[in-house]
Amino acid sequence: MARQGHVIGIDLGTTNSEVAAFHDGQVRIIGKGNTRMLPSCVGLSPEGELLIGEPARNQLLLFPERTVRSIKRMMGRETTVRLGDKDYTPQEISAIILRELADWARAGLGGPVDQAVITVPAYFSDAQRQATREAGALAGLEVVRILNEPTAASLAYGVGEEGNHTVLVYDLGGGTFDVSIVTIEDDVTEVLGSHGNNHLGGDDFDQLIVDRLVDSFKQTHGIDPREGHAAAYSRIWRAAEEAKKRLSGEPFTMIREEALITRDGTPLHLEMELSREEYQEMIRPLIETTLESVSKAMSDAGKKNRDLDAVLLVGGATRTPLVMEILEKRTGIAPKQDVHPDLCVALGAGVMASRMSGREIDRVLVDVSPFSFGISYLGNRDGLPYYHCYHPIIRRNTPLPVTKTEAYETTHPFQTEVDVHVYQGDDPDALKNIPVGDFKVEGLQDVEDPNVVLCRMNLDLDGILNVTAIEKDTGLSKNITINNSLQPKSDEEIAAARRRLDELFADRVLAFEEDEDEGLDDDEAEDQSLETDDPAWEEAVRSAEALLDRSRGLLGEMHDEDREEAIDLHERIEEAIRSGQAEPLDDSLAELRELLFFVEGK
Numbered sequence: 354m355a356r357q358g359h360v361i362g363i364d365l366g367t368t369n370s371e372v373a374a375f376h377d378g379q380v381r382i383i384g385k386g387n388t389r390m391l392p393s394c395v396g397l398s399p400e401g402e403l404l405i406g407e408p409a410r411n412q413l414l415l416f417p418e419r420t421v422r423s424i425k426r427m428m429g430r431e432t433t434v435r436l437g438d439k440d441y442t443p444q445e446i447s448a449i450i451l452r453e454l455a456d457w458a459r460a461g462l463g464g465p466v467d468q469a470v471i472t473v474p475a476y477f478s479d480a481q482r483q484a485t486r487e488a489g490a491l492a493g494l495e496v497v498r499i500l501n502e503p504t505a506a507s508l509a510y511g512v513g514e515e516g517n518h519t520v521l522v523y524d525l526g527g528g529t530f531d532v533s534i535v536t537i538e539d540d541v542t543e544v545l546g547s548h549g550n551n552h553l554g555g556d557d558f559d560q561l562i563v564d565r566l567v568d569s570f571k572q573t574h575g576i577d578p579r580e581g582h583a584a585a586y587s588r589i590w591r592a593a594e595e596a597k598k599r600l601s602g603e604p605f606t607m608i609r610e611e612a613l614i615t616r617d618g619t620p621l622h623l624e625m626e627l628s629r630e631e632y633q634e635m636i637r638p639l640i641e642t643t644l645e646s647v648s649k650a651m652s653d654a655g656k657k658n659r660d661l662d663a664v665l666l667v668g669g670a671t672r673t674p675l676v677m678e679i680l681e682k683r684t685g686i687a688p689k690q691d692v693h694p695d696l697c698v699a700l701g702a703g704v705m706a707s708r709m710s711g712r713e714i715d716r717v718l719v720d721v722s723p724f725s726f727g728i729s730y731l732g733n734r735d736g737l738p739y740y741h742c743y744h745p746i747i748r749r750n751t752p753l754p755v756t757k758t759e760a761y762e763t764t765h766p767f768q769t770e771v772d773v774h775v776y777q778g779d780d781p782d783a784l785k786n787i788p789v790g791d792f793k794v795e796g797l798q799d800v801e802d803p804n805v806v807l808c809r810m811n812l813d814l815d816g817i818l819n820v821t822a823i824e825k826d827t828g829l830s831k832n833i834t835i836n837n838s839l840q841p842k843s844d845e846e847i848a849a850a851r852r853r854l855d856e857l858f859a860d861r862v863l864a865f866e867e868d869e870d871e872g873l874d875d876d877e878a879e880d881q882s883l884e885t886d887d888p889a890w891e892e893a894v895r896s897a898e899a900l901l902d903r904s905r906g907l908l909g910e911m912h913d914e915d916r917e918e919a920i921d922l923h924e925r926i927e928e929a930i931r932s933g934q935a936e937p938l939d940d941s942l943a944e945l946r947e948l949l950f951f952v953e954g955k
């Protein structure tokens with residue numbers, strides 16, 4: 354009796370392709386070595402050797418006549434492409450990619466593979482679907498299902514597990530963009546509307562960076578790398594794409610290519626720094642054009658924002674933070690990205706493939722951070738400066754491992770040290786989140802202008818959170834490691850962490866007072882921080898915070914004089930809380946209550 358073959362799921366993409374299948378108890382991407390994505394590129398080397406994936410992509414700019422990319426765009430057309438001295442149909446080129454993926458799967462699964470689920474865009478015509486089936490057959494695979502990509506994405510997320518759902522699937526890949534509205538009711542999935550742009554994607558973002566790099570090189574060295582320097586131009590493309598990816602997690606990036614071109618024996622280097630802010634302004638118009646497609650797909654589907662249960666992000670280019678930001682503004686829903694966006698469609702095809710081989714799979718499992726993490730900073734709240742502003746650097750539901758960096762600035766001239774307070778939570782008020790650690794960075798440059806300090810957070814699969822503060826100009830850095838950051842904290846742990854933080858703030862105030870009042874001795878300081886253990890004190894702090902909240906909400910309605918007085922009282926109350934001083938707290942609270950009585954009674 355023949356051994357039964359595995360059913361695999363394949364995302365046959367314009368830029369990259371992947372294969373997934375049920376393996377070791379769950380649906381997984383099956384890669385080769387450390388590689389999980391196969392560039393959808395096929396080529397012939399100068400020696401006539403067949404190149405598939407990365408090696409073909411590497412020779413793309415050097416030997417365009419011997420390399421084929423983006424064959425997906427030609428599927429279903431009566432045409433051929435030339436590779437070396439022979440012509441091939443789009444199905445044949447696609448079959449080469451499919452065969453390579455099936456080989457990866459055979460090696461990874463350790464058994465025969467003869468059936469496949471292959472995904473296609475929702476807008477693919479019958480001819481394009483039929484061509485995809487043919488490509489599968491040419492690769493020796495029986496195509497048991499052609500699956501719409503947005504449906505696959507929904508399956509990967511397990512949408513529809515409970516009752517019916519309507520989701521918006523926003524897919525921005527390397528060279529194509531599409532958005533679909535999908536409903537899922539029990540096992541029935543329907544694409545209600547779909548729109549897109551066949552010529553928009555992450556490659557266009559690369560192009561904008563390439564143009565900027567070329568201009569910069571031309572300005573510095575007077576040579577245009579596009580003219581007769583194919584190898585140099587190809588290096589610029591790679592550098593641009595790498596820089597783009599880094600900017601998804603970093604606020605700045607340095608692009609450096611040593612000896613890009615040699616002139617009269619002298620190597621000429623390319624060097625340019627790009628900030629995320631500048632980069633985002635370059636790509637913003639492109640992302641904004643995708644919103645027209647979102648509106649069209651929504652109106653074709655007859656749906657409004659309020660009908661959507663979720664927004665799913667698919668495609669590598671959706672890792673660009675601006676995509677999420679713009680889409681959240683448009684739909685009013687925080688988009689989900691917890692299934693790796695570039696592997697999501699393949700994983701969904703893997704879910705379908707597993708179901709077709711008789712396994713009940715609800716969704717794919719991914720390791721994500723269940724919490725957000727960030728640091729506090731001096732920002733604006735209700736139009737006023739506030740020391741405990743907060744926004745997450747690592748967001749809840751981000752796949753692990755993850756590294757993200759944000760930039761901050763020192764707040765006063767000649768500031769040579771900063772305190773970094775790390776919190777877990779999502780509240781814009783840091784004090785309402787859970788403190789998880791803190792440290793001080795000393796020895797910063799003694800400069801008058803704001804000094805940029807980067808905060809890098811790395812969270813790994815074991816829940817180890819590493820936080821590093823780096824002075825951008827000098828590279829001076831300091832870090833802490835927080836173990837078990839993903840373990841839910843008990844109430845006692847949270848209270849203890851808050852106390853530690855209060856003590857820290859208390860220390861700061863004491864240190865300040867020492868200068869003015871000749872200092873408190875250690876016993877007195879001990880007494881002060883002990884006060885924070887007292888339940889009555891805890892209660893007083895809670896009611897003080899509630900009053901502060903109420904007062905902040907009323908600032909906009911106050912006369913100038915009242916507002917100034919309220920702000921002064923807020924500061925006194927916050928300081929009393931930080932330093933654990935009950936009496937000044939009571940006095941200031943009484944004053945603020947009285948003030949609010951008149952403001953509210955107005």
Ligand code: AMP
Pocket residue numbers: 366367368369525526527528554555556594597598599601667668669670671672673694695
């Ligand atoms: P896909 O077609 O889904 O494989 O997406 C490929 C596109 O995603 C390419 O343009 C990649 O450069 C882009 N991409 C991959 N990773 C990132 C990232 N971290 N940030 C921004 N774009 C990315």
